[in-house]
Amino acid sequence: xxxxxxxxxLVRPDxxxxxxxxxxxVVEAYEPAKSFLxxxxxLWRLAGDDERxxxxxxxVDQVYERDRRWMTAEEIEQLIRWLDGIxxxxxxxxxxxxxxxxxxxxxxxxxxxxxLDLDERRGELACHAVGExxxxxxxxxxxxxxxxxxxxxxxxx
Numbered sequence: 001x002x003x004x005x006x007x008x009x010l011v012r013p014d015x016x017x018x019x020x021x022x023x024x025x026v027v028e029a030y031e032p033a034k035s036f037l038x039x040x041x042x043l044w045r046l047a048g049d050d051e052r053x054x055x056x057x058x059x060v061d062q063v064y065e066r067d068r069r070w071m072t073a074e075e076i077e078q079l080i081r082w083l084d085g086i087x088x089x090x091x092x093x094x095x096x097x098x099x100x101x102x103x104x105x106x107x108x109x110x111x112x113x114x115x116l117d118l119d120e121r122r123g124e125l126a127c128h129a130v131g132e133x134x135x136x137x138x139x140x141x142x143x144x145x146x147x148x149x150x151x152x153x154x155x156x157x
Contacts, residue, residue, distance in 0.1 A: 006157040008033040013153050027152055036140035038115045039133045047089035056082050071154040080144050086137055099131030
């Protein structure tokens with residue numbers, strides 16, 4: 001599912017899709033959010049829920065293949081549901097209550113991750129990589145909920 005996502009934007013649902021009107025359509029833009037959609041499935045795989053990871057990847061791939069890379073309101077709601085519970089699924093299995101990985105787990109996790117920065121050159125900070133990913137998913141969930149609350153759609157740039 002590696003895509004070159006740029007920005008996640010909240011857009012007005014009545015936008016006509018013309019680039020010259022894009023400034024009027026975008027309500028909020030989240031540039032650092034581009035990797036959040038890659039982190040979520042990876043975390044679900046670490047938690048042992050490949051099915052949920054596959055669903056998220058399939059949804060994002062489906063949106064990405066469209067001419068207008070927009071998530072419908074229903075897709076946004078579905079993605080929120082698929083993100084719910086990720087923290088609880090990881091605690092005790094991959095991370096402790098503070099979302100930290102034990103140092104002895106890092107080598108095994110490195111073999112199963114692409115987006116999390118578990119590089120040994122980070123030293124002790126590598127133990128926070130999964131927690132950083134969880135934080136990204138929490139941010140993504142907030143972006144999605146904001147879209148729902150404001151009646152907006154999500155555009156993947």
